[in-house]
Amino acid sequence: MAVAARKAGRAGSGAANKSTSTKGQVRKAAPNTPQFDKDQDLSAYNDMLLIRRFEEKSGQMYGMGLIGGFCHLYIGQEAVVVGMQMATREGDQVITGYRDHGHMLACGMDPKGVMAELTGRRGGLSKGKGGSMHMFSKEKHFYGGHGIVGAQVSLGTGLAFANHYRENGNVSLTYFGDGAANQGQVYESFNMAALWKLPVVYIIENNRYAMGTAVTRASAQTDFSKRGVSFGIPGEQVDGMDVRAVYAAAQRAIEHARTGKGPYILEMQTYRYRGHSMSDPAKYRTKDEVARMREEHDPIEQVRRRLLEGWKLSEDELKAIDSRVREIVNEAAEFATHDPEPDPSELYTDILL
Amino acid sequence: MAIDILMPALSPTMEQGKLAKWLKKEGDKVKPGDVLAEIETDKATMEVEAIDEGVLAKILVSDGTDNVAVNTPIAVLAGEGEDVSAAASSARAPAAPAPEAQPAPTPDMQAEGLAQRPAPDGIQGTDVTPVAEPAAPAVITNRTTHDAMAEIPEGTEMVTMTVREALRDAMAEEMRKDGNVFVMGEEVAEYQGAYKVTQGLLQEFGPKRVVDTPITEHGFAGVGVGAAFTGLRPIVEFMTFNFAMQAIDQIINSAAKTLYMSGGQLGAPIVFRGPNGAAARVAAQHSQDFSAWYSNVPGLKVIAPYSASDAKGLLKSAIRDPNPVIFLENEILYGQSFPVPKLDDFTVPIGKARIHREGKDVTIVSFSIGMTYALKAAQELEKEGIQAEVIDLRTIRPMDTDTIVASVMKTGRCVTVEEGYPQSGVGAEIAARIMEHAFDYLDAPVIRVTGKDVPMPYAANLEKLALPTVAEVVQAAKAVCYR
Ligand SMILES: Cc1ncc(C[n+]2csc(CCOP(=O)(O)OP(=O)(O)O)c2C)c(N)n1
Ligand SMILES: [Mg+2]
Numbered sequence: 107m108a109v110a111a112r113k114a115g116r117a118g119s120g121a122a123n124k125s126t127s128t129k130g131q132v133r134k135a136a137p138n139t140p141q142f143d144k145d146q147d148l149s150a151y152n153d154m155l156l157i158r159r160f161e162e163k164s165g166q167m168y169g170m171g172l173i174g175g176f177c178h179l180y181i182g183q184e185a186v187v188v189g190m191q192m193a194t195r196e197g198d199q200v201i202t203g204y205r206d207h208g209h210m211l212a213c214g215m216d217p218k219g220v221m222a223e224l225t226g227r228r229g230g231l232s233k234g235k236g237g238s239m240h241m242f243s244k245e246k247h248f249y250g251g252h253g254i255v256g257a258q259v260s261l262g263t264g265l266a267f268a269n270h271y272r273e274n275g276n277v278s279l280t281y282f283g284d285g286a287a288n289q290g291q292v293y294e295s296f297n298m299a300a301l302w303k304l305p306v307v308y309i310i311e312n313n314r315y316a317m318g319t320a321v322t323r324a325s326a327q328t329d330f331s332k333r334g335v336s337f338g339i340p341g342e343q344v345d346g347m348d349v350r351a352v353y354a355a356a357q358r359a360i361e362h363a364r365t366g367k368g369p370y371i372l373e374m375q376t377y378r379y380r381g382h383s384m385s386d387p388a389k390y391r392t393k394d395e396v397a398r399m400r401e402e403h404d405p406i407e408q409v410r411r412r413l414l415e416g417w418k419l420s421e422d423e424l425k426a427i428d429s430r431v432r433e434i435v436n437e438a439a440e441f442a443t444h445d446p447e448p449d450p451s452e453l454y455t456d457i458l459l
Numbered sequence: 460m461a462i463d464i465l466m467p468a469l470s471p472t473m474e475q476g477k478l479a480k481w482l483k484k485e486g487d488k489v490k491p492g493d494v495l496a497e498i499e500t501d502k503a504t505m506e507v508e509a510i511d512e513g514v515l516a517k518i519l520v521s522d523g524t525d526n527v528a529v530n531t532p533i534a535v536l537a538g539e540g541e542d543v544s545a546a547a548s549s550a551r552a553p554a555a556p557a558p559e560a561q562p563a564p565t566p567d568m569q570a571e572g573l574a575q576r577p578a579p580d581g582i583q584g585t586d587v588t589p590v591a592e593p594a595a596p597a598v599i600t601n602r603t604t605h606d607a608m609a610e611i612p613e614g615t616e617m618v619t620m621t622v623r624e625a626l627r628d629a630m631a632e633e634m635r636k637d638g639n640v641f642v643m644g645e646e647v648a649e650y651q652g653a654y655k656v657t658q659g660l661l662q663e664f665g666p667k668r669v670v671d672t673p674i675t676e677h678g679f680a681g682v683g684v685g686a687a688f689t690g691l692r693p694i695v696e697f698m699t700f701n702f703a704m705q706a707i708d709q710i711i712n713s714a715a716k717t718l719y720m721s722g723g724q725l726g727a728p729i730v731f732r733g734p735n736g737a738a739a740r741v742a743a744q745h746s747q748d749f750s751a752w753y754s755n756v757p758g759l760k761v762i763a764p765y766s767a768s769d770a771k772g773l774l775k776s777a778i779r780d781p782n783p784v785i786f787l788e789n790e791i792l793y794g795q796s797f798p799v800p801k802l803d804d805f806t807v808p809i810g811k812a813r814i815h816r817e818g819k820d821v822t823i824v825s826f827s828i829g830m831t832y833a834l835k836a837a838q839e840l841e842k843e844g845i846q847a848e849v850i851d852l853r854t855i856r857p858m859d860t861d862t863i864v865a866s867v868m869k870t871g872r873c874v875t876v877e878e879g880y881p882q883s884g885v886g887a888e889i890a891a892r893i894m895e896h897a898f899d900y901l902d903a904p905v906i907r908v909t910g911k912d913v914p915m916p917y918a919a920n921l922e923k924l925a926l927p928t929v930a931e932v933v934q935a936a937k938a939v940c941y942r
Contacts, residue, residue: 162491166510169467171530174740174919226740226918237742237917253744254702255674288673289705316674318650324673379492380508385470387503390650393494400492447920453913 139345140354144417150192150349151409152427154184157208158406159435160217161380164207164224164238168384172443173224176253177238180208182379185405186311187212189352190279193360197274201249201262202281204239205311205378209281213246221438227445234448235456256289258282259308263295266306266369277363278306285316287330293337296369300337303368307359308334310371311346313378318390330373339369346374347403377403461541462511463532464495466520469505472739472791476500478524478533486543487515489536496533501621501794502655513538604861607813610772611805617798625767625799626656626732626788629774630694632804634664637692640778643670643679644696644733653698654734654793680706680731684713684783687727692778697733700749700787714783715758730777732786735763736828736878737915739791740922746915748879750826753785754856754888760809761856763787765830767797769853772807780809787855789828812859814866818846821936822866824889825876826852829927832908833876836932845940855885863889864896871902872939876932881909903939908932 142150161179168177180187183205191200191212202209210220215231223230224238231241241251249265252258262280269276286292287310299306310330314321321328331341340362344355352374359370377399381388413419466476477499483489489509496507516537520527527533537543620628634640641664646653648661648671661669672679676697683693697703703710710731718726737746753761760782764770770788777784799805815830816837825833830851837847848866852859867873873893875886886907893905911925 162510165508169465169469171468175738175917176741176745223917226921232917234918235742235916235921237740240742240744240917253742254705256705285674288675290675290677317646317653319646319671319673323649323671381505384468385473385500385503385505387650388506389504448916448918450920450924452918453911453916453921453924457913 139348140350142350142353142412146192146353147409147412147417150185150188150353151406151413152431153188153191153212154349154406154409155428155431156217156434157181157184157188157211159431160211160221160438161207163435163439164221165380165384167221167225167439167442173238174226175237175239176204176383177224178205178383179378179380180205182399182405183311183313183346183374183376184208185349185352186309186346186374186376187281189349190307190309190356192349192353193356194277194279197247197276198360199247199249199262199265199269199276199278200281201258201265201278202251203255203258203283203286204251204253205283206239206241206251210241210243210246210248210251213243213248215241215243215246215248217434217438218441221442222445225442225445226447227442228448228452229441229445233452233456235452256282256286256291259286259289259292260295262308263299263304263306266299266304266363267302269305270302275364276305277360278304279309279360280306281309281311283316284310284312284314284321284330285319285324287333288324292333296334296337296339299369300334300339303366305363305366306369307356307363308339308369308371310373311376312373313376315378315382315390317382318387320390331371334369334371339371341371341373343373343375346376347399347405348408349405461516461545462513462536462538464507464509464534464536466498466527466529466531466533467507468529469498470500470502472794473500473502473529475526475528476505478520478522478527479504480522481518483515485515485518489513489515498527501623507533509536511536511538513541514543516543604865605808605811605859607811610807611768611800611802616801618801619796620767620799621794621796622764622767622770622788623654623656623658623793625771625797626774627658627660629771630657630778631660631663633775633778634660634668637778639690640692640694641668641670642694642696643672643683645672645674645698647671647696652696654790656788656793657696676702676705677709680709681713683729683731684709684717684727687714687729687783688717688725690728692728692730694730694732694778697731699738699745699790700733700735701745701747703731703733703749710753710783710785711756711759715756718782719758726781727783728781730774730780730784730786732774732777733788734790734793735787736789737910737922737926740917740919741915742917743914748877748910749785750787750855750877751879751884751888753787754858754885755883756856758783759856760784760854761787762809762854763789763827764853765792765825765827765851767795768799768805769807769813769851771799772805773809773853775804775806776809779806784809787827792828807853810854810857810859812862813851813853814848814862815851816847816849818848818870820846820848820870821872821874821940822848822850822863822870823874823876823932823936824850824852824863824886826855826885827878829876829878832927832929832932835929836876836936839929839933840936843937843942845936845942847936852885858888858892860892860896863893867893867897868900871900872936873901873905874908874932874935874939875905876908876927878910878926881907881912884909903941906935906939908935 219231226234239253265278345351479497493509513536517535520533647657648669651658683695714727736748890905
């Protein structure tokens with residue numbers, strides 16, 4: 107598959123800032139953004155575009171009644187997971203909440219399997235039994251897909267515990283939202299991770315809102331990179347709309363965790379364009395605010411401009427990428443529409459071994 | 460090719476909505492992400508975004524149209540390079556608006572408040588012991604059968620309202636009466652409630668008494684219990700009871716046990732409320748019925764109403780109750796309408812079941828959304844000549860054993876209905892109580908109709924199979940009648 111995210115063999119070539127992080131200190135993201143070479147820009151563009159188009163299609167299929175229940179789209183936040191994955195190596199794990207479609211695609215999970223899970227069909231990654239919020243892939247080291255806000259933080263810390271136990275050098279990438287960051291178990295996990303020097307990177311996707319609650323209405327400390335200070339966990343605020351900044355920060359954080367120095371916090375400053383789920387009264391922010399983010403900070407548009415102006419790609423070349431991505435997404439939608447529902451006998455399988 | 464823009468479904472339970480306003484007009488260029496129109500449902504106003512690029516060739520459903528069914532074409536978009544007028548004329552005739560919303564499935568709506576309470580043979584009067592002495596140390600706390608019809612004085616004017624409105628009114632009335640009552644939870648204030656149950660409360664009572672919390676269930680449940688220790692009367696809303704599992708330690712270890720552990724010195728007059736059980740297509744972690752869980756715990760009262768009038772009367776009682784009360788609502792029922800008495804201060808006593816429908820052949824006991832299956836089944840059974848008596852428990856703990864037992868003494872048969880799991884469920888408890896108190900009256904074993912013994916699957920077909928059905932209730936009732 108030409109544009110699906112690839113994981114291995116990409117790290118290392120970017121001109122990342124090699125500043126050191128002192129224990130427990132919080133630094134602003136590096137002032138001069140690291141540059142990407144052409145391949146990196148192309149690869150990031152492909153991967154982000156796949157997520158964007160996939161999510162647009164999901165929204166459309168929801169509207170048609172093919173997807174039910176809750177469906178949380180990742181549109182606007184694509185640079186976060188794509189930049190992070192560029193710095194991982196085979197074996198590193200990913201875990202997140204219910205806004206998980208982008209993470210799964212970036213982990214290289216099959217778009218058909220993801221989409222068919224959204225429609226609740228037998229070819230879905232959880233055989234149709236999990237739905238949008240609950241998908242997993244042991245093969246791709248993706249541990250979910252969790253519907254309970256904050257639960258994945260302890261679970262991701264547990265993945266790191268296992269890595270530490272096995273001494274396998276793998277790192278757990280544990281994603282959660284600005285809203286989730288207020289759950290108690292997050293701090294219980296921080297303490298254990300720091301105490302036992304567990305290889306975990308906590309990625310707080312600060313998209314400014316938890317449902318209809320702006321960060322400032324729910325958080326006494328809105329600088330999420332400081333949330334680990336009392337445990338001595340270093341943290342950074344990162345421009346999560348710039349995939350290069352994400353990648354550079356990811357390299358620092360993953361390196362820190364992999365070399366036995368313990369957990370690391372990355373606050374990704376990002377934005378979700380769509381409603382929280384499909385039903386969202388959209389009264390808590392202005393249309394202007396959304397429009398401004400889309401126009402001035404779009405993560406995909408930034409790379410697109412670099413490809414056109416910096417790397418001198420033609421509009422036609424970009425169109426070709428776009429149509430390849432659309433093809434993959436259409437194939438996935440096609441499959442997810444026509445794949446049959448699970449066999450009724452599946453109701454009673456997978457409950458106990 | 461011209462693209463139909465369809466009326467989207469924007470929530471799991473949405474079937475139709477109002478096309479409130481077009482933000483683009485015919486001839487406008489649109490690109491993906493542009494907001495085309497605003498639609499309204501009973502829950503919220505939402506935006507319809509363009510997915511494709513093109514020109515809005517024709518608007519098929521105009522501003523202000525009510526009851527537009529999901530998937531109805533509302534406009535036609537001419538694609539890139541396409542002839543706009545051709546696309547417009549290719550439009551299908553505008554679909555007629557969906558028929559008026561079906562009235563909520565409340566078969567006995569009219570009978571509500573009118574039916575006569577049954578007078579089971581031989582158990583009336585104070586000198587008659589209605590049930591045999593329990594064989595084992597028993598849990599029976601009340602010995603008088605309750606006349607639910609007397610809750611609403613004859614001739615009372617009834618107004619139709621949804622369960623959602625009834626709950627809101629109950630909170631507002633109690634907050635007006637008692638300054639110690641306050642509401643807190645996620646999205647209860649500015650957002651007006653994730654399911655709009657607290658709509659308008661912030662506007663009337665202000666942010667001191669309608670408190671938005673961070674997503675910290677364990678923390679704010681504990682904060683609520685601590686405040687209740689001092690005599691404040693918190694209403695703690697859980698966005699859904701699935702998330703109360705984060706907080707269950709404070710609910711059980713702190714709220715339920717402190718009165719006992721303090722030798723009666725201090726307790727927690729607190730209400731924990733929110734939607735419980737399965738909604739639609741939200742899968743295992745968001746679809747669980749906790750009725751049986753909480754009903755297992757001494758020191759709690761557990762309420763699970765079905766109708767709007769019971770929701771209102773019981774929530775008011777719960778707020779006034781000096782004990783911790785778990786108030787289990789149901790998302791599917793929120794939008795259903797029922798007659799509610801127009802009284803200044805209407806309350807329903809906690810711990811009393813209601814005979815929703817009289818019958819002599821079989822007793823069906825249920826509560827909350829389970830009542831929808833029970834009542835429909837009773838209608839089906841009637842066609843086959845079986846008169847089912849349907850009991851709405853309303854309160855799960857303390858359980859109104861007397862009403863159940865009196866009915867079973869009359870019918871000799873019982874079926875229980877709930878969406879929760881079978882093992883150690885509410886039906887299991889009812890069956891045990893009937894064995895303890897009316898064994899000699901039983902003509903058949905009690906049958907439980909429950910949700911299946913599996914986590915809730917996401918797939919539409921499996922979800923249907925996981926939930927109880929009217930047919931299962933009918934079948935069970937016939938089985939205990941040996942028919
Ligand atoms: C324990 C728990 N409480 C509440 C919810 C309901 N809920 C789902 S998502 C959400 C908001 C979370 O916001 P944030 O962590 O910022 O993530 P985002 O949705 O912005 O990605 C809430 C309150 C839940 N799923 N689990
Ligand atoms: Mg957020």
